[in-house]
Amino acid sequence: MPNNSATRFKHGELVLSLRGVSKHFGAVSALTDIELDVHAGEVVALVGDNGAGKSTLVKILAGVHQPSTGTITFGGQQVALPNPGVALDLGIATVFQDLALCENLDVVANIYLGRELDPLHLDEVAMEVRAWTLLNELSARIPSVRDVVASLSGGQRQTVAIARSLLLDPQLIMLDEPTAALGVAQTAEVLNLIERVRDRGHAVIMISHNMEDVRAVADRIVVLRLGRNNGVFYPDSSNANLVAAITGATENAVSRRAGRRQSEQNVYTEEQP
Amino acid sequence: MSNETQDAPQPSALLDRADIRVKHATGVGGAVTAFIDRVRSGELGSLPVIAGLIIIWTVFTVLNPVFLSADNLVNLLFDCSTVGVISLGIVCVLMGGQIDLSVGSMSGFASALVGVLWVNHDWPVLLAVVVAVAVGALVGVIYSLLFNRFGMPSFVATLAGLLAILGLQLYVLGDTGSINLPYGSATVNFGQFLIIPATVSYLLALVPGAVILVGGLRTRQRRHAANLSASSVGSLLIRGLAITVLLEIVVAYLNRGRGVPLMFGAFLGLAVAMDYALKRTRWGRSMNAVGGNREAARRAGINVGAIYTSAFVLCSSFAALGGVLSAARLASASTQAGTGDVNLNAIAAAVIGGTSLFGGRGSAYSAVLGIIVIQSIASGLTLLNLSSSLRYMITGAVLAIAVIVDSLARQSRVSHGRA
Numbered sequence: 001m002p003n004n005s006a007t008r009f010k011h012g013e014l015v016l017s018l019r020g021v022s023k024h025f026g027a028v029s030a031l032t033d034i035e036l037d038v039h040a041g042e043v044v045a046l047v048g049d050n051g052a053g054k055s056t057l058v059k060i061l062a063g064v065h066q067p068s069t070g071t072i073t074f075g076g077q078q079v080a081l082p083n084p085g086v087a088l089d090l091g092i093a094t095v096f097q098d099l100a101l102c103e104n105l106d107v108v109a110n111i112y113l114g115r116e117l118d119p120l121h122l123d124e125v126a127m128e129v130r131a132w133t134l135l136n137e138l139s140a141r142i143p144s145v146r147d148v149v150a151s152l153s154g155g156q157r158q159t160v161a162i163a164r165s166l167l168l169d170p171q172l173i174m175l176d177e178p179t180a181a182l183g184v185a186q187t188a189e190v191l192n193l194i195e196r197v198r199d200r201g202h203a204v205i206m207i208s209h210n211m212e213d214v215r216a217v218a219d220r221i222v223v224l225r226l227g228r229n230n231g232v233f234y235p236d237s238s239n240a241n242l243v244a245a246i247t248g249a250t251e252n253a254v255s256r257r258a259g260r261r262q263s264e265q266n267v268y269t270e271e272q273p
Numbered sequence: 274m275s276n277e278t279q280d281a282p283q284p285s286a287l288l289d290r291a292d293i294r295v296k297h298a299t300g301v302g303g304a305v306t307a308f309i310d311r312v313r314s315g316e317l318g319s320l321p322v323i324a325g326l327i328i329i330w331t332v333f334t335v336l337n338p339v340f341l342s343a344d345n346l347v348n349l350l351f352d353c354s355t356v357g358v359i360s361l362g363i364v365c366v367l368m369g370g371q372i373d374l375s376v377g378s379m380s381g382f383a384s385a386l387v388g389v390l391w392v393n394h395d396w397p398v399l400l401a402v403v404v405a406v407a408v409g410a411l412v413g414v415i416y417s418l419l420f421n422r423f424g425m426p427s428f429v430a431t432l433a434g435l436l437a438i439l440g441l442q443l444y445v446l447g448d449t450g451s452i453n454l455p456y457g458s459a460t461v462n463f464g465q466f467l468i469i470p471a472t473v474s475y476l477l478a479l480v481p482g483a484v485i486l487v488g489g490l491r492t493r494q495r496r497h498a499a500n501l502s503a504s505s506v507g508s509l510l511i512r513g514l515a516i517t518v519l520l521e522i523v524v525a526y527l528n529r530g531r532g533v534p535l536m537f538g539a540f541l542g543l544a545v546a547m548d549y550a551l552k553r554t555r556w557g558r559s560m561n562a563v564g565g566n567r568e569a570a571r572r573a574g575i576n577v578g579a580i581y582t583s584a585f586v587l588c589s590s591f592a593a594l595g596g597v598l599s600a601a602r603l604a605s606a607s608t609q610a611g612t613g614d615v616n617l618n619a620i621a622a623a624v625i626g627g628t629s630l631f632g633g634r635g636s637a638y639s640a641v642l643g644i645i646v647i648q649s650i651a652s653g654l655t656l657l658n659l660s661s662s663l664r665y666m667i668t669g670a671v672l673a674i675a676v677i678v679d680s681l682a683r684q685s686r687v688s689h690g691r692a
Binding site for chain 1: 288289492495496499500501553554555556558559561562564565566568569570571572573574575576633634686
């Protein structure tokens with residue numbers, strides 16, 4: 001196991017940099033000329049409508065897909081990510097949207113999958129202790145780490161997936177819709193966790209459709225639209241601008257709906273004596 | 274808010290007992306209730322196959338008391354060992370969610386190779402066996418290439434292999450069709466006569482119980498030190514004692530006949546090694562993961578292709594070894610070796626024993642239990658002088674029942690949230 005913490009980046013140092021990354025699936029261009037910089041101690045939110053290419057970008061950085069063109073620089077060195085193992089060894093951990101857990105294995109086995117301690121004589125006790133520690137850090141409510149993942153609820157599975165990404169103390173952690181299946185308290189815990197991870201000097205990329213969550217933790221908001229960069233925003237940018245960048249027009253479904261509700265409310269208040 | 278949490282019942286200090294919603298089994302009584310709960314929710318383990326074995330043995334003993342005689346059981350164990358070894362390999366590929374349909378042909382080809390190299394070409398027998406197993410490994414490599422490189426389903430690749438290897442077997446044997454292995458040679462003695470000396474067998478039967486007790490106590494100590502819950506000394510003692518008494522009774526009974534076959538001992542040794550590899554090593558964990566969710570395993574950084582390769586290579590090698598053992602058992606290598614029901618018996622044994630056809634669930638011991646069931650049926654029907662037509666039908670029915678039990682248990686697990 002590589003010792004990631006030995007090469008801890010200084011706060012503000014450039015961790016990851018993408019230049020001209022494109023990905024084609026046959027005739028479809030899922031990503032075109034993507035540029036992205038992520039610094040240590042920074043949370044970058046990746047937002048965009050369905051089909052904007054967010055998950056594809058995350059999968060490229062996780063080593064699941066290979067980019068068709070473009071360069072990825074990680075820690076000042078140009079890297080290739082031919083498979084997920086390489087990305088993990090470099091210190092890039094990912095919580096996938098579909099979580100990628102093995103339902104037939106228990107929680108400890110899932111957290112340590114592919115990284116088991118003592119390969120020829122698994123150290124179950126040490127792994128169980130570490131699993132509990134990671135889960136307690138997340139205030140997870142897992143009844144037993146010896147239960148198979150199939151018996152857990154959606155939220156519990158999400159916490160397990162997040163706990164797993166923290167196992168290797170990665171330089172860059174990517175979370176694809178980390179709060180989608182979580183309750184109010186767990187969402188807050190995950191957002192707290194993201195801030196804690198950032199304060200420890202890790203870089204975080206977070207995908208979310210929930211603008212409230214994004215504004216709560218993101219230092220920068222990168223908008224993708226139809227597989228291209230479509231502007232960088234900050235948490236204090238106006239909602240209208242952000243939505244316009246995501247949907248690609250100032251006149252869009254969201255603004256029309258907001259306008260309609262506004263006028264309905266106006267009518268309602270006028271009718272009241 | 275803070276007052277409330279203080280008023281709540283103090284959760285116990287143990288790391289894995291903090292969640293008050295979960296009931297935890299404590300002591301011996303708790304272990305028993307937990308076991309019953311598990312069975313009710315569909316975690317049957319090897320319970321159905323043991324129940325089935327008891328039924329089968331009762332029926333055959335009633336029909337012909339010779340069935341349960343020590344000598345017949347010793348013969349049965351000799352017969353179990355050959356196909357059982359093949360079945361161990363099948364467990365391995367099934368765990369990874371794949372299948373090898375060519376194990377019968379592979380075992381026949383391996384026995385033919387040993388016959389030709391040893392008897393016809395005067396090679397040392399050990400070298401001939403090593404070559405045969407190495408050829409098995411090579412076949413496994415070819416399957417994994419077809420599977421990993423060309424995406425050929427293992428079902429089709431090994432079906433093609435079944436025919437191709439059968440052709441090789443016929444080619445190697447040539448016109449003779451059958452080679453007799455020399456009687457009195459160590460190999461044939463191993464397959465037909467050699468038994469574990471009585472005192473050694475009694476001592477060996479003590480080992481599993483001792484391992485459970487000592488290993489259990491050590492784990493208990495480590496878990497206590499790490500502030501985790503641990504099983505009680507009482508339940509460890511009972512488990513160790515129960516398994517020791519059971520094994521000693523079995524060994525004593527077999528020793529009233531010829532004794533415990535050395536070949537069966539070797540088969541059990543392989544099964545224990547395989548079980549350890551599947552449960553206690555990173556390789557085994559990866560195999561389980563690949564069988565359960567291939568893409569998740571890949572994203573966890575597991576080299577999925579290498580895991581599949583190891584499964585196919587192990588399976589074909591075990592098939593070759595099983596073929597050598599059956600050649601020793603029959604003292605001949607012929608065109609008939611490995612044909613007929615060898616293939617399906619090996620696969621059926623793994624499934625009857627409780628290894629899932631869908632990957633990610635099973636154990637090496639399922640091969641042992643399953644092959645004892647299948648050989649019991651074969652032996653019992655032979656004693657009753659029934660034709661092989663009936664034997665096929667009954668084995669088929671038992672296989673169907675085993676799969677039905679497996680499916681029902683899976684449905685129950687799903688509805689109990691344990692699938």
